[in-house]
Amino acid sequence: MTQKNQYKLNVNGQTVEVTAEPRELLIYTLREQLNITGPHIGCETSHCGACTVTIDGKSVKSCTMFVAQAEGKEITTIEGLGSPDALHPLQEAFKEHHGLQCGYCTPGMITRASKLLEEIPNPTEEEIRFGMAGNICRCTGYQNIVKSIKAAAAEINAAKEAAQ
Amino acid sequence: MKDEAVTREDRVASLKGMGCSRKRVEDARFTQGKGNYVDDIKLDGMLFGDFVRSPYAHAKITNIDTSAAMEVPGVLAVLTAADLAPLGLHWMPTLAGDKQMVLADGKVLFQGQEVAFVVAEDRYAAADGIEAVEVEYEELPVIVDPFEALQSDVILRPDTVGEDGSPSDGAHGPRKHHNHIFTWECGDKDPTEQVIANAEVVAEESMYYHRTHPCPLETCGCVASMDKVNGKLTLWGTFQAPHAIRTVVSLISGIEEHNIRVISPDIGGGFGNKVGAYPGYVCSVVASIVTGKPVKWIEDRMDNLMTTAFARDYWMKGRISATKDGKITGLHCHVTADHGGFDACADPTKFPAGFMNICTGSYDIPTAFLEVDGVYTNKAPGGVSYRCSFRVTEAVYFIERMIEVLAIELDMDASELRKINFIKKEQFPYKAALGWEYDSGDYHTAWDKAMNAVDYDGLRAEQKQRIEDFKAGKTRKLLGIGLTHFTEIVGAGPVKNCDILGLGMFDSCEIRIHPTGSAIARLGTISQGQGHATTFAQILASEIGLPADSITIEEGDTDTAPYGLGTYGSRSTPVAGAATAMAGRKIRAKAQMIAAYLLEVHDDDVEFDVDRFVVKGAPEKFKTMKEIAFAAYNQAIPGIEPGLEAVSYYDPPNMTYPFGAYVCVMEIDVDTGVTDIRQFYALDDCGTRINPMIIEGQIHGGLTEALAVALGQEIAYDDMGNVKTGTLMDFFLPTAWEVPNYETDHTVTPSPHHPIGAKGVGESPHVGGVPCFSNAVHDAFRAFGLRQTNMPHDHWRIWRTANELGLHD
Numbered sequence: 015m016t017q018k019n020q021y022k023l024n025v026n027g028q029t030v031e032v033t034a035e036p037r038e039l040l041i042y043t044l045r046e047q048l049n050i051t052g053p054h055i056g057c058e059t060s061h062c063g064a065c066t067v068t069i070d071g072k073s074v075k076s077c078t079m080f081v082a083q084a085e086g087k088e089i090t091t092i093e094g095l096g097s098p099d100a101l102h103p104l105q106e107a108f109k110e111h112h113g114l115q116c117g118y119c120t121p122g123m124i125t126r127a128s129k130l131l132e133e134i135p136n137p138t139e140e141e142i143r144f145g146m147a148g149n150i151c152r153c154t155g156y157q158n159i160v161k162s163i164k165a166a167a168a169e170i171n172a173a174k175e176a177a178q
Numbered sequence: 179m180k181d182e183a184v185t186r187e188d189r190v191a192s193l194k195g196m197g198c199s200r201k202r203v204e205d206a207r208f209t210q211g212k213g214n215y216v217d218d219i220k221l222d223g224m225l226f227g228d229f230v231r232s233p234y235a236h237a238k239i240t241n242i243d244t245s246a247a248m249e250v251p252g253v254l255a256v257l258t259a260a261d262l263a264p265l266g267l268h269w270m271p272t273l274a275g276d277k278q279m280v281l282a283d284g285k286v287l288f289q290g291q292e293v294a295f296v297v298a299e300d301r302y303a304a305a306d307g308i309e310a311v312e313v314e315y316e317e318l319p320v321i322v323d324p325f326e327a328l329q330s331d332v333i334l335r336p337d338t339v340g341e342d343g344s345p346s347d348g349a350h351g352p353r354k355h356h357n358h359i360f361t362w363e364c365g366d367k368d369p370t371e372q373v374i375a376n377a378e379v380v381a382e383e384s385m386y387y388h389r390t391h392p393c394p395l396e397t398c399g400c401v402a403s404m405d406k407v408n409g410k411l412t413l414w415g416t417f418q419a420p421h422a423i424r425t426v427v428s429l430i431s432g433i434e435e436h437n438i439r440v441i442s443p444d445i446g447g448g449f450g451n452k453v454g455a456y457p458g459y460v461c462s463v464v465a466s467i468v469t470g471k472p473v474k475w476i477e478d479r480m481d482n483l484m485t486t487a488f489a490r491d492y493w494m495k496g497r498i499s500a501t502k503d504g505k506i507t508g509l510h511c512h513v514t515a516d517h518g519g520f521d522a523c524a525d526p527t528k529f530p531a532g533f534m535n536i537c538t539g540s541y542d543i544p545t546a547f548l549e550v551d552g553v554y555t556n557k558a559p560g561g562v563s564y565r566c567s568f569r570v571t572e573a574v575y576f577i578e579r580m581i582e583v584l585a586i587e588l589d590m591d592a593s594e595l596r597k598i599n600f601i602k603k604e605q606f607p608y609k610a611a612l613g614w615e616y617d618s619g620d621y622h623t624a625w626d627k628a629m630n631a632v633d634y635d636g637l638r639a640e641q642k643q644r645i646e647d648f649k650a651g652k653t654r655k656l657l658g659i660g661l662t663h664f665t666e667i668v669g670a671g672p673v674k675n676c677d678i679l680g681l682g683m684f685d686s687c688e689i690r691i692h693p694t695g696s697a698i699a700r701l702g703t704i705s706q707g708q709g710h711a712t713t714f715a716q717i718l719a720s721e722i723g724l725p726a727d728s729i730t731i732e733e734g735d736t737d738t739a740p741y742g743l744g745t746y747g748s749r750s751t752p753v754a755g756a757a758t759a760m761a762g763r764k765i766r767a768k769a770q771m772i773a774a775y776l777l778e779v780h781d782d783d784v785e786f787d788v789d790r791f792v793v794k795g796a797p798e799k800f801k802t803m804k805e806i807a808f809a810a811y812n813q814a815i816p817g818i819e820p821g822l823e824a825v826s827y828y829d830p831p832n833m834t835y836p837f838g839a840y841v842c843v844m845e846i847d848v849d850t851g852v853t854d855i856r857q858f859y860a861l862d863d864c865g866t867r868i869n870p871m872i873i874e875g876q877i878h879g880g881l882t883e884a885l886a887v888a889l890g891q892e893i894a895y896d897d898m899g900n901v902k903t904g905t906l907m908d909f910f911l912p913t914a915w916e917v918p919n920y921e922t923d924h925t926v927t928p929s930p931h932h933p934i935g936a937k938g939v940g941e942s943p944h945v946g947g948v949p950c951f952s953n954a955v956h957d958a959f960r961a962f963g964l965r966q967t968n969m970p971h972d973h974w975r976i977w978r979t980a981n982e983l984g985l986h987d
Contacts (some may be wrong), residue, residue, distance in 0.1 A: 052211020
């Protein structure tokens with residue numbers, strides 16, 4: 015065990031202070047200290063993407079980032095994407111198009127997809143498949159995940175147009 | 179109550195019963211990050227346990243020193259076999275009738291084996307503690323090849339031999355050698371040999387179905403909490419069979435079953451990996467008893483791939499005989515099954531090689547013989563069914579490869595050969611040569627539909643042209659057309675021949691209707707992504723006439739759910755689904771009496787119609803199920819006790835036999851070995867379809883797991899028994915980038931013995947998919963002389979095949 019330090023993070027719009035060893039991985043800080051259990055642990059080697067969160071506007075696998083590296087950063091998890099009364103279009107679309115089964119990859123999948131749709135607002139199927147290749151799903155075969163993301167993109171774009 | 183404006187169709191639709199693509203009720207929590215998986219469980223004072231694991235595949239342990247570990251801050255206890263021995267818990271029974279070390283008892287038999295259990299305040303402290311445990315090993319000769327194991331003088335399991343070194347009898351009878359586990363024979367040996375000896379044509383082939391792993395995205399884990407005040411043990415975990423786990427825990431710990439509560443929370447995929455009992459469960463329970471605090475154990479990915487239940491590892495040798503015009507006359511199959519260090523495969527007791535005896539497949543083969551030899555090696559234990567019902571994937575791979583090899587031998591089209599030999603519709607129920615009675619099927623219709631859908635003749639013409647172009651140097655890509663017609667055997671199973679550790683494989687459903695016409699139903703199964711809360715409510719909605727949206731489905735808590743054998747082997751719909759329908763019918767039977775009383779007619783004068791009972795011949799006189807539910811609780815009805823509840827324990831009379839016809843069209847780059855799936859057509863017949871959306875989702879997923887296994891996924895060992903594929907860097911899980919879009923199709927041939935005719939679908943796409951992908955690879959090279967090359971067909975192996983066939987010259 016090494017010395018514990020204090021770290022200030024901004025998680026889902028809230029500033030929080032945590033005390034942790036510098037070696038503590040961000041996923042554990044989120045899950046164990048902050049009770050943010052949406053992001054999951056699937057591989058601990060950055061392959062599966064179940065732990066995906068957004069940090070300062072980029073998709074990051076929180077299982078291979080130290081909490082110390084997240085000091086001062088803005089972190090968004092699945093819990094910060096929508097609320098029960100106002101779901102994110104991706105959350106609606108995944109249900110509508112059967113984009114999930116066991117649900118374990120889903121928080122990371124949706125969190126990553128939310129960034130993808132900011133990077134490429136109207137992606138082709140190929141762009142979705144390439145852009146989501148860092149997130150593994152064992153249940154769905156991806157077909158309905160692709161469908162869900164396409165549908166959510168259309169929904170978001172239509173809402174944007176209506177607002178203009 | 180009058181509602182003329184509402185049509186009968188409206189009433190049917192509002193129930194969201196069987197046959198509709200009802201959206202899943204599970205999704206709200208999962209899409210919002212509010213699932214409750216075992217690692218999400220947090221209890222006051224909870225500790226974390228983790229294993230010291232063996233770096234060696236075979237070694238004697240001469241000493242374990244835990245003293246330094248006990249000095250590590252945060253470490254509370256270190257358990258070794260010596261600590262468990264007085265409790266009799268250093269070994270545990272496996273599901274296959276063997277026993278397995280919980281913690282290394284003097285030696286280790288595979289790399290990653292559990293040696294000591296460190297209990298600490300959190301997982302970081304546990305990891306530090308593990309580093310500080312000093313274990314002295316003395317290396318022993320390593321055997322990773324089952325054929326070598328059967329020749330070797332090295333005794334892997336001294337606990338299974340007598341004082342003179344001769345093997346004692348195993349759980350399945352006499353053993354031939356000290357590293358041999360069992361021999362299982364099925365069918366007619368001599369008649370089969372005679373048929374093959376006298377046949378006009380015989381095709382012979384050997385194939386290795388490699389070792390792989392189900393690798394659910396969530397690893398295995400548990401939280402054990404021993405409440406010493408009340409004497410109650412609660413065990414949360416990734417259990418595909420929570421009731422069976424409760425019984426096993428009770429038997430090995432001596433804690434009475436009523437004092438054990440096993441809870442399977444949300445499970446992040448199972449695929450067979452979470453059926454068995456693992457040392458982590460036992461150690462967590464002991465650690466909780468020792469420390470008086472809750473103890474959590476969660477595998478990391480490497481632990482999961484290296485130590486918990488693998489799948490396959492079957493060396494299969496076949497001979498198939500036929501007449502010159504392609505009528506199959508006999509089949510012989512021998513399997514050498516590598517079970518690793520302990521026989522921990524999850525098969526019904528009477529079936530040590532699972533349902534491998536479904537290996538005559540979809541074909542009318544009059545004579546057959548199967549022989550399986552199980553063998554110990556220095557590899558991890560397991561042998562579970564990875565998205566298949568007890569070795570069915572191996573069986574279907576075997577027969578679908580043998581058909582292709584026979585087609586080569588006969589110089590015949592492989593589709594034509596299948597059509598000649600399919601069991602005909604009028605032959606069902608069909609008694610197969612190796613004992614099973616297939617319930618229903620219409621293979622020719624399904625096959626013709628598939629061949630038409632993909633324009634099979636057109637594909638063959640294109641392939642012919644491609645081969646000419648290739649030979650003329652115009653292209654470096656070959657076209658493979660993979661065919662498969664599979665027959666599954668699922669829904670284990672009839673108690674008369676299916677049990678695991680003596681526990682009969684029935685299943686159950688208990689329904690409680692609330693006074694205002696909503697309901698809760700509890701089952702002995704547990705969903706791991708299959709959507710039980712959605713589909714079982716649909717079965718009930720159709721059976722009892724209350725909307726699916728008003729029915730809660732609950733599973734996985736042994737204190738509340740009726741006893742059942744859990745979810746694996748596509749048994750939930752065939753067994754628990756049947757129990758659900760039967761319990762629903764009991765509800766309906768009582769409702770009928772109540773309705774008749776309320777309508778002031780005889781019981782026989784009312785009939786069920788969608789959501790109500792109506793007076794025969796007077797449909798304007800009726801009572802809705804909602805009205806009946808209220809009356810059941812609140813109206814004094816002579817001769818009928820209050821309440822509206824039912825329970826059903828369903829012992830299926832037979833297995834169910836889903837089937838399907840698959841076609842894979844694959845482009846193969848001869849110079850790089852890269853494969854591109856241009857088309858995949860999957861026709862599934864799972865009998866009555868409960869929720870088409872969920873069925874299609876299951877098929878997409880099963881096909882993708884099949885793609886993984888066929889094209890790259892394996893648990894590979896080097897000669898020293900080191901696992902070479904212990905992380906997701908090396909163990910292939912396909913991403914969205916590698917996976918094609920699938921075309922799904924169906925026919926419907928209901929099961930005649932299942933109350934709603936459903937057969938189960940979860941595993942079909944995996945069982946049928948693996949040979950289909952593999953056959954596509956083989957088919958691409960058929961014109962160049964390829965008969966058999968073993969999976970996984972990754973780019974390197976395909977390149978090597980092309981090279982060996984001289985295609986790079």
